[in-house]
Amino acid sequence: MSDKADSKEEKNKFEMARRSFLRGIGMSAAATAATPAWGGQTFSDAFADFFQKHYQRMSAEEIEEALERIERKASLRYGVKIDCANTPPQEGVVFGYAINISRCQGYRDCVDACVKENNLGRDSQVQYIRVLQMDRGDTNLEHSEHYYDPAEVPVEGKYYMPVQCMQCDDPPCVKACPVEATWMEPDGVVVVDYDWCIGCRYCMTACPYWARHFNWTEPEIPAEEMNPDTHFLGNRPRPRGVVEKCHFCLQRTRKGRLPACQEACPTGARIFGNLLDPDSEIRYVLANKQVFRLKEDLGTEPKFWYYSD
Amino acid sequence: MAVIRFIYDSGREMLRGPREYWLWLMILSAVVAYGAFRYAEQLSTGLVVTGMSDQVSWGFYIANFAFLVGIAAAAVLLVIPAYIFHRKDIKEVVLVGEGMAVAAVTMAIMFVVVDLGRPDRLWHMIPFIGRFNWPTSLLAWDVVVLSGYLVLNLAIPFYLLYTRYCGKEASFRLYFPFVVLAMFWAISIHTVTAFLFSANPARPFWHTALLGPRFIASAFASGPALIILTLEIIRKVASYNVRQSVIDTLALIMATAMQINLFFVGAELFTDFYNEGAHAASIHYLFLGLDGFNSLQPWIWFALTLNVTAVVILMINPLRANPVYLNVACVLAFIGIWIEKGMGLVIPGFVPTPLGEIFEYAPTGVELSVAAGIWAFGVLMFTLLAKAVIAIEQGKLRYSGNSRSALL
Amino acid sequence: MKTKRDQPDFGYLSKALNAGAGLASAAVIASFFLLSTVRAQDATKTDEMIRFEGYPGAPEVEVVPRKDELFFFPCDQCHASMEPNPEIRPLDTMHDTGIDHGRGRIWCLSCHDFEKRDYLRTLLGEPVDFDDAYIVCGGCHANRHKDWAFGVHGKRVANWAGTRTQYNCTHCHNAHSPAIPARPPKPPPPVRAGLKRERDADHGESSTNSTEQE
Numbered sequence: 037m038s039d040k041a042d043s044k045e046e047k048n049k050f051e052m053a054r055r056s057f058l059r060g061i062g063m064s065a066a067a068t069a070a071t072p073a074w075g076g077q078t079f080s081d082a083f084a085d086f087f088q089k090h091y092q093r094m095s096a097e098e099i100e101e102a103l104e105r106i107e108r109k110a111s112l113r114y115g116v117k118i119d120c121a122n123t124p125p126q127e128g129v130v131f132g133y134a135i136n137i138s139r140c141q142g143y144r145d146c147v148d149a150c151v152k153e154n155n156l157g158r159d160s161q162v163q164y165i166r167v168l169q170m171d172r173g174d175t176n177l178e179h180s181e182h183y184y185d186p187a188e189v190p191v192e193g194k195y196y197m198p199v200q201c202m203q204c205d206d207p208p209c210v211k212a213c214p215v216e217a218t219w220m221e222p223d224g225v226v227v228v229d230y231d232w233c234i235g236c237r238y239c240m241t242a243c244p245y246w247a248r249h250f251n252w253t254e255p256e257i258p259a260e261e262m263n264p265d266t267h268f269l270g271n272r273p274r275p276r277g278v279v280e281k282c283h284f285c286l287q288r289t290r291k292g293r294l295p296a297c298q299e300a301c302p303t304g305a306r307i308f309g310n311l312l313d314p315d316s317e318i319r320y321v322l323a324n325k326q327v328f329r330l331k332e333d334l335g336t337e338p339k340f341w342y343y344s345d
Numbered sequence: 346m347a348v349i350r351f352i353y354d355s356g357r358e359m360l361r362g363p364r365e366y367w368l369w370l371m372i373l374s375a376v377v378a379y380g381a382f383r384y385a386e387q388l389s390t391g392l393v394v395t396g397m398s399d400q401v402s403w404g405f406y407i408a409n410f411a412f413l414v415g416i417a418a419a420a421v422l423l424v425i426p427a428y429i430f431h432r433k434d435i436k437e438v439v440l441v442g443e444g445m446a447v448a449a450v451t452m453a454i455m456f457v458v459v460d461l462g463r464p465d466r467l468w469h470m471i472p473f474i475g476r477f478n479w480p481t482s483l484l485a486w487d488v489v490v491l492s493g494y495l496v497l498n499l500a501i502p503f504y505l506l507y508t509r510y511c512g513k514e515a516s517f518r519l520y521f522p523f524v525v526l527a528m529f530w531a532i533s534i535h536t537v538t539a540f541l542f543s544a545n546p547a548r549p550f551w552h553t554a555l556l557g558p559r560f561i562a563s564a565f566a567s568g569p570a571l572i573i574l575t576l577e578i579i580r581k582v583a584s585y586n587v588r589q590s591v592i593d594t595l596a597l598i599m600a601t602a603m604q605i606n607l608f609f610v611g612a613e614l615f616t617d618f619y620n621e622g623a624h625a626a627s628i629h630y631l632f633l634g635l636d637g638f639n640s641l642q643p644w645i646w647f648a649l650t651l652n653v654t655a656v657v658i659l660m661i662n663p664l665r666a667n668p669v670y671l672n673v674a675c676v677l678a679f680i681g682i683w684i685e686k687g688m689g690l691v692i693p694g695f696v697p698t699p700l701g702e703i704f705e706y707a708p709t710g711v712e713l714s715v716a717a718g719i720w721a722f723g724v725l726m727f728t729l730l731a732k733a734v735i736a737i738e739q740g741k742l743r744y745s746g747n748s749r750s751a752l753l
Numbered sequence: 754m755k756t757k758r759d760q761p762d763f764g765y766l767s768k769a770l771n772a773g774a775g776l777a778s779a780a781v782i783a784s785f786f787l788l789s790t791v792r793a794q795d796a797t798k799t800d801e802m803i804r805f806e807g808y809p810g811a812p813e814v815e816v817v818p819r820k821d822e823l824f825f826f827p828c829d830q831c832h833a834s835m836e837p838n839p840e841i842r843p844l845d846t847m848h849d850t851g852i853d854h855g856r857g858r859i860w861c862l863s864c865h866d867f868e869k870r871d872y873l874r875t876l877l878g879e880p881v882d883f884d885d886a887y888i889v890c891g892g893c894h895a896n897r898h899k900d901w902a903f904g905v906h907g908k909r910v911a912n913w914a915g916t917r918t919q920y921n922c923t924h925c926h927n928a929h930s931p932a933i934p935a936r937p938p939k940p941p942p943p944v945r946a947g948l949k950r951e952r953d954a955d956h957g958e959s960s961t962n963s964t965e966q967e
Contacts, residue, residue, distance in 0.1 A: 086465070090476050129914075136905075144939035161399060161945040168700065177701035178626055182942060183950065188935035199700060208547065214484040215469040216476040232476070234469055235392075235462015238484045240402045244547035246700045250402060250462065253393040253946055276391045277462030292912045303933060304908035304925065315812055316913075317904030325905065331699075334546050345900070398945040638951070705951065 076112040081105055090216070091229040091269065102231070103268060110273045114257060118264040120272050123290040125223035131284050131339065132224070132311035132318045134327065135198060138344040139305035142167055142189035142196035149300030150200075153285060154271040155263055157255025164249070164282035165200040165297060177330075195344075200297070201226065201247035201282035202330070202338030209239035209248060218279075224311070224339055225284045227269040233278040240279060244331050245338075248281045284308075311339065347744055351510050354742055355733040362732065365582075373725040380718010383711050384459060392462055394711045400704035401695040405712045406460040408687035409719070412567070413453040414538045415560060415686065417494065419568015420446035421531035422598055428524045434588040440505065440738065441579065442572055444730035446498045446531075450491055452723035459715050483541045490534045497527045506737045511744045535560050548694045550627035559609045560686070565602035567682040569595040570675035575727075577672065583735050596671055600659035603678060607656055610649070610685075627693040630703070635696070638703045645689050651681030811902040815918045817910065818884045822924075826883065832870035839867060853930040864889050864928065883923075890922045 077085070088094075088102055103120040110118045147165045156162050168180040172193050180197075190196065207226050210218055217233040220226045240248045254276040266272040270286035285295035289308075298306040309316035321327060325343040387394050397404045423442035426432040458464055469475040470488060479485035501523050508515040539560040542551040573595050580587045614632070617625035629635055634642050655678035664670040697703045708716075736742045820826050825847070841860050843851075852860060866872040872880035876892045891898025900906035901922070908920045925933070944950050 090469075093476075126914075141933065141935075142938055143936065147942070148939045159943070159946050161943050163942050166700065166942060176623060177699075178623060178697055180701045182700070182702050185938065185941045187937060189938045190935060208545070211478075211481050212484065212545075214478050214482045214488065215466075216478045217469075232466070232469055233463065234466045236457075236460070236484060237402045237462070238482070238541075240399070241694075242545050242547055244699050246399070246698050246702075249399050250392075252395075252397070253391045275463075279462075289913065292914045294909065294911065294913050299910070301908070302925065304906065304920070307905055309913050313914075317909065320903045321905050324903075345906075393945070393947055396948070398948055 077109060081108060085231070088231050090232050092219070099268065106266075106268070106272050110262075114259050114262055114273065116259045116262040116264065118262065118266050118272070120266045120268060121287065122268045123287070125221050125225075125290060126292075128310075128312055130222075130224035130311045131203065131289060132309060132322075132341070133203075133284070133339065134307040134318055134321045134325075134341040134343060136305045136307070136325075136345065137195055137197050137342050139303040140167070140196040140198060140301075141303055141305075142169060142184065142191075142194075143302065145300045145302060146198055146297035146306070149296040150282070152261060153263055153288075153296035155255070155257050155266070155273055157251065157253070157257060158261075159253075159256050162249040162251065162255070162280065164247070164280075165198050166246070167196055167198045169194050170197055197342065198297075199245060199247070199330070200340070202245050202336065202340040203282075203284060205337035205339060206335060208242040208244065208334075208336060212238045212242040214238065221269070223290070225286060226281075227283055227286070228278070228280055229269065230272075230274045230278045230280065235277040235279065237279065244334050244336060248279050250279050251276050347511055348507065350744060351507050354510070354744075355506075355737070358733045358736045358742055359729040366732075369728065370725065373721045373728070376721035377718050377725060380715050380721065383714035384718065387459070387711055387715065388464075394709060396707050396709045396712065398704060398706070400698050400702060401692060401706035403460070403691055403695070404706055405688065405708035405716055406456045408691045409716055410453050410456040410460070411538060411542075411560075411690060412683050412687045413449045413456065413723075414491070414535055415564030415682075416568050416571060417446045417449035417453060418531045418535040418561070418564045419572065420449075420498070421528050422565060422569055422595065423572065424524060424528055424531070426594060428521065429528075432590075432594070434590045435594065437738065438576060438587055438591055440502045440734045441576070441731055443498045443502045444727055444734055445572065445575065447495065447502075447730060448723040448727035450495045450498065450534075451726060452719050454491055454495070455719045455722065456716070459719070483537065483544050486537045487534075487541055490530065490537050494527070494530050494534050497523060497530060501527060502734070506734060510737050510742055532561065535564050542690070542694065545694075547699050548627075549624040550694045551690075553613070555609055555613065559606065559613075562602050562606040562609055563682045563686050566599055566606050567679050567686070569599040569602070570679040570682075573599070573675050574672060574679075575731075577668070579731065579735065583731075585735050585739065592668075592671070593666070596659065596665050599675075599678065600656065600665065603652065603656040603659060606682070607652060626697050630696050631689060631693040636703055638696070638705055640705050640707065641689065641692060644684050648681045648684035648689060651677040652685065655681060808899050808902045811899075812904070812917055814902070814904070815916055816884065816887065817918060817920050817924065819886060819921050819923055820883050823883060826871070828870035837867050837870075850929045853932070854928065884921070886921050886923045886928070890926075890928075 084101065085105060088105075089098065091099070094102065099122050103122060106120045107118055110116055110120075144167050147163055147167060150156070150164050151158070154164065156164070166182060168177065168182060169184040169191065170177075170180050172195055184191070184194075203220075203224055203226050205220075205224070207218075207220060210220060210226060213233075214236060215232060215234055218226060218228045218239055235250070237250055240250060251274055255274060257273065262273075263271060265287055267287035267290070270283050274280055285293075285297075289295055294308055298308045307317050307321055309318035311318060313319065321343060322341065325345060327341040327343040329338045329341055395404060395406075420442045423435055423439045427436040427439040458467070461467070470477055470485075472479070477485055477488075479489060501520055504520055505515050536557050539557040542548070543553060543556040546552050573592055576587045576592065579585050613628065617628045621629070626635060630638065631641050631645050633639070655674040658664045658670050658674040658677075665674070692706055696705065733742070839862065841862075844861065848861070862874075864873050866874040866880050869880055872882060873886060873889045875881055875889060881888050887898065887901060891901075897906050901919070904917060904919065907922065908925065910918050910920065912918070922928075
């Protein structure tokens, strides 16, 4: 009988030891999950990041959590508090753009504004807009000069043509992506899920307008220059190793504002608006001006026109 | 179970050999380790350690990938004579060829993986769990066909060797349909890889219907070159009887394929240079330089010289029959096609960019080291596989367990 | 083969046409006289003349005010006590900006109201507020004005939807020297970190902006 009592006591001791052991594991797991690892990010955040679903498959709740993770990551990486939103596209809106190449003087104010608005890495070469200096009378892009740097623009005998993502209606990049990380949203903008892209760069090969750019390195953005109003599919800080491109400033345009490039242009060469609104300026341009699109013969159906007057 | 015994015995065979064999394995492993070390550098810093840019966004890695898919496809040149034309002499070496295909496909897949910006996100490609853009994306097709080819070229030899190991007859009715599948699949892997490039109207250099045929022709010239050299080495080193008729057949295939390949190159040159327009800018850059930029020019002319020399040797019967001349031709053809189909194909597609900019590319030390590591891994893999295959083919490896072995 | 016998007789038809033509011309001449007398009476009534009221179909536009940006405004601070001088002459002191606009076809009082210096004037002499300067510019630059009215010249600000807010012409163009001057561009695009361009940036030749604006 004492054996029985002894064994019961032993059993209790064992039970208590087991419980405290499990409790210890549980606590250290929770502590580990919360402790910074992976360059400062918590384990639970890193875990959730790794298994994050494709944007189009996430529930509203999951997107909210993803937005918060992005904000936390930005705070860790850049020391800035940002706000990441997921503004949906407006109904009855398809964005279009037109550039008046008689007005463009080649200032590159648009390029500069885009870099600042969209949190582009200052040293990573990524610039969504590239302004080409062309010889007057010549439309051959191979004769263009990308790195013009005269004392003053415009240079005699040249004209200037900014090129950025054309937001094609039949985008070859969307077809190319093996993981569907890029697609066209209902408001016509071709977007990238930066947390889904695997960085194979096949879309860059497929784009006829050299509009897609790659983060060869981690983007460097000075904290004081960070734009805190961001969008998940737009200008939120991007990681290394993914492709990005012009998204018509989703974070602004989905709220009714004009894109940064249009605002920055001092000559009013840029016209932006809703292609589905018959009274918009862009529709007036298409109906009344001599518009053309680049590489029309490739059938990509860009939503980006050029005209001169 | 017999299968486990088979795997164990094969494994042991792979790690058994004379001092020279171990030296060979050690050298290869050292190169693999160095490549892995440099790859870790790429993983931690990013692809900025390579020479690629937004302008030339694919480089040395994809160049090797395109070339190696061709080598993998060329295994079909042994499979068809062995199983369709019942060439007994080729049947003796066909499994070695399939081992080469396995190694080549593995290398090709590795080259794609090291080229990715986010290899940690590979799971995004898994259907249903991730999002797999098949059948729209050509890259998705490539993943499917390369994985399928790897599985086929592992499964069929596995079955054949296993039955041989157990001393039984393989069931023709079971494996032959898969062999036929593998033959068509071999053509498909290289056609899909060609389509990967030719599907892009944004890149006029690649946007030609001739690219698929060019790929197959150059694969059937470079593949046999490697197989011939490898079989000659195996003949000596493993004292494995590779009949001369095998070499002769492969040399003849190679001669024909090389002629066709050079004809295709000539067709491209004529079409682009006779009435030269803007679409010819890339080929102009490659062969003649553009605007003073001509870093690839010496390479392509060197490659063309090698290829022409090789085809001349191969076309002259007495020379083709002479092993020294034949081996020289094989080396020349292999290197020539590696240049022409690798860097000579991938880089000009990006020069000039779609906006007309000329920006050149040169691989960095990291890229060269990682590539060397992957090649060494492939050669190592092939060495091990060939060791086991030859031992089983020679009858040295046999199942010596109880007679109640489960067989089909 | 047709004979003379087979051809239809057009004689009556031609006679009828001749008579009709004669009646019509008489009517035209008569109405001319009638209308001219009517018109002559109307020429004295200027309020029945067709006046410009914007382009048909042009949307409603809110123009960003200019007066706050004008340094010397209101002009009547000084000019109320000065005698207006209509003689076309070069000006000095505060207004020696000179006019590089129109190559001598216009001068200050072509656009500035003669008596009410806080206003501009149209070609017909009507006063125009400085915040509506586009009315003045549009008097000569009608095509540009129409483009601007529909939002394809000039600059829309703030929003692409909802209220259209646009800049006035004078926001971008100095009315006294409207050509947009040349200026240095922002720096050329960078090259990927770790790589170098093989050529120097194209410095080109600088040039003064000699493109004429319409």
